[in-house]
Amino acid sequence: MIFLNDFKREYFLLKDEIDTAIDRVLKSGYFILGEECNKFEKEFAGYIKSKYCIGVGSGTDAINLSLRAAGIKSGDEVITTCLTAYPTIIGIIEAGGIPVLVDINTENCLINEELIKNKITSKTKFIIPVHLYGQSVNMEKILRIAEEYGLKIIEDCAQAVGATYKGKKTGSFGTASAFSFYPTKNLGAYGDGGAVITNDENIFKKLLQIRNCGQKNRYYHDVHGINSRLDELQAAILRVKLRHLDKRIKRRRIIAGIYDKNLKVKKLKESENNKHTYHLYVIFSANRDKLKKYLASNGIQSLIHYPIPIYKQKALNYEFKDNEFSVTDKLTKEILSIPINSELSDSEVETIIDKINSFKD
Numbered sequence: 151m152i153f154l155n156d157f158k159r160e161y162f163l164l165k166d167e168i169d170t171a172i173d174r175v176l177k178s179g180y181f182i183l184g185e186e187c188n189k190f191e192k193e194f195a196g197y198i199k200s201k202y203c204i205g206v207g208s209g210t211d212a213i214n215l216s217l218r219a220a221g222i223k224s225g226d227e228v229i230t231t232c233l234t235a236y237p238t239i240i241g242i243i244e245a246g247g248i249p250v251l252v253d254i255n256t257e258n259c260l261i262n263e264e265l266i267k268n269k270i271t272s273k274t275k276f277i278i279p280v281h282l283y284g285q286s287v288n289m290e291k292i293l294r295i296a297e298e299y300g301l302k303i304i305e306d307c308a309q310a311v312g313a314t315y316k317g318k319k320t321g322s323f324g325t326a327s328a329f330s331f332y333p334t335k336n337l338g339a340y341g342d343g344g345a346v347i348t349n350d351e352n353i354f355k356k357l358l359q360i361r362n363c364g365q366k367n368r369y370y371h372d373v374h375g376i377n378s379r380l381d382e383l384q385a386a387i388l389r390v391k392l393r394h395l396d397k398r399i400k401r402r403r404i405i406a407g408i409y410d411k412n413l414k415v416k417k418l419k420e421s422e423n424n425k426h427t428y429h430l431y432v433i434f435s436a437n438r439d440k441l442k443k444y445l446a447s448n449g450i451q452s453l454i455h456y457p458i459p460i461y462k463q464k465a466l467n468y469e470f471k472d473n474e475f476s477v478t479d480k481l482t483k484e485i486l487s488i489p490i491n492s493e494l495s496d497s498e499v500e501t502i503i504d505k506i507n508s509f510k511d
Contacts, residue, residue: 159493171386186385198321202354205380209308209330212344213241216326219356230278231261232478263291281310284429314425321347339384401492402428431490
């Protein structure tokens with residue numbers, strides 16, 4: 151079976167370094183907010199080229215805590231995309247915000263920046279651009295809108311660690327930025343994990359408290375916080391993987407280039423001014439479900455990211471106008487993610503191409 155993500159193969163490639171890191175933590179006897187987390191935070195902030203990093207329990211918490219530290223109030227509206235993982239929305243709601251959805255661009259499935267202004271009201275306080283599939287939203291346009299209307303930007307970088315826009319890494323544009331280290335991510339832990347990046351010292355200090363039950367000093371809870379901390383084992387593993395991240399992204403980009411050249415189907419393109427990291431490689435098919443079954447019968451795993459637009463999720467009960475999300479509606483019936491993990495062999499890539507090109511609608 152050719153997997154979308156081959157965790158076993160990845161582990162055995164890094165086994166000695168991973169085992170050493172885990173052994174170091176176990177022998178230390180220290181598992182929460184210790185040296186490993188502290189060092190990872192510094193290393194990851196350096197990688198993004200930002201001042202501060204705060205390790206948290208998940209990417210969802212990273213969005214929630216970023217909004218809270220940036221001053222969100224109950225009922226504030228937060229503009230974001232209609233095509234994202236639902237945890238983006240959970241983070242907004244948990245912080246007391248109201249998600250306001252915008253349709254996507256046809257060519258890259260990212261938020262349509264030209265439609266954002268239509269959704270801005272007196273209650274709008276934040277924009278959350280989601281760098282979906284591994285490439286950046288047009289941050290130049292987002293920054294211009296935010297400045298014009300006095301809005302704060304919280305970047306959702308869950309799928310785009312290492313991606314750049316005009317040479318600058320995603321996560322370094324916003325008031326704060328949320329990262330996920332869920333195992334499927336290009337920089338994935340062996341469990342849940344996340345981080346917030348910011349250049350704002352006040353937000354940094356607030357986050358240190360909020361993530362640790364609101365404590366500034368032990369047992370003194372000055373603000374309402376939650377328990378959301380990146381544990382030492384995950385931090386140690388992430389430190390190892392961070393050292394290999396750029397090399398692994400390079401391999402993904404090589405595979406994407408082979409797909410771009412040889413696949414005879416419609417696929418997403420790398421947008422102008424972007425360095426795409428290909429967390430996912432997405433193709434389109436009018437007979438997507440049939441193609442998915444065909445690939446599975448030939449030993450190739452594929453998944454749909456995401457089959458149900460956010461506005462249709464029952465948990466949200468979103469009010470919308472007819473055709474308001476027409477592009478999202480169309481593309482979610484056609485999108486399919488195929489394997490692009492950095493462990494794929496050249497022969498496996500050739501097999502995937504051959505089977506997709508041989509598919510009969």
